Amino acid sequence: MDFFKKPAVIVGGLIVLALLVGVFTVIGTYTGIRNDGRTQELALTKQFKDTQVGYGQFRTSIHDQLSIAREKRDAMDKILVDAITGRYDKKNGNNEVDKQAVFSAIVEAYPNLSGLDIYDRIIVQIQAGREAFAKDQEQMQDMIRSYNQWRTTGSFVHPTFVDWAGFPSDSLEARIGDKVYRGQEALDKMSQIIVGSDTSQIFDSGTDKPLGK
DSSP states (O other), X not given: OXXXXXXXXXXXXXXXHHHHHHHHHHHHHHHHHHHHHHHHHHHHHHHHHXXXXXXXXXXXXXXXXXXXXXXXXXXXXXHHHHHHTTTTBOTTSSOOBOHHHHHHHHHHHOGGGTTOSOHHHHHHHHHHHHHHHHHHHHXXXXXXXXXXXXXXXXXXXXXXXXXXXXXXXXXOEEEETTEEEETHHHHHHHHOOOOOTTHHHXXXXXXXXXXXX
């Protein structure tokens, strides 16, 4: 028993204990970060898919009501993207779709549809689709902001552990048609905000222009 009372043995035991505590702390921290990251990435992947599904259903319902042939839907898709991303909003700041602007765009693209008496119903759906899509994009960007903040902030060693765990990892997936993006490429795709056809040009030039121009 005297052996265990020797100072060298006591010091050695304390060192071993400290090392064990350190190892288990590192393992526990790494495991927690890995699990947190996986959970956030799976949630981001699901939100991206849900946003696509929601917009796809909205677009298909408009196509079906207007009975537009599949090969002639590109122009309508452009109109719908512009409508839900704000190009045809009224200038009152209330995020309301300008009915006349949308009707004019549809009639210009499809003159044969001008006699259909379904525009009022369609404008309601476009307004609802615009609000739903805006919420989906807002939630997507807020989740990305939270994920990026989690990756780059925290304790002194947290970002290092995040790198060790390999984030962004292949669990983060953005599927667009037949193309699948993973990891950083997926994060970049998810970070791209969908805007109307004129918005990028307006921000690039710094000059707005009237609707229909």
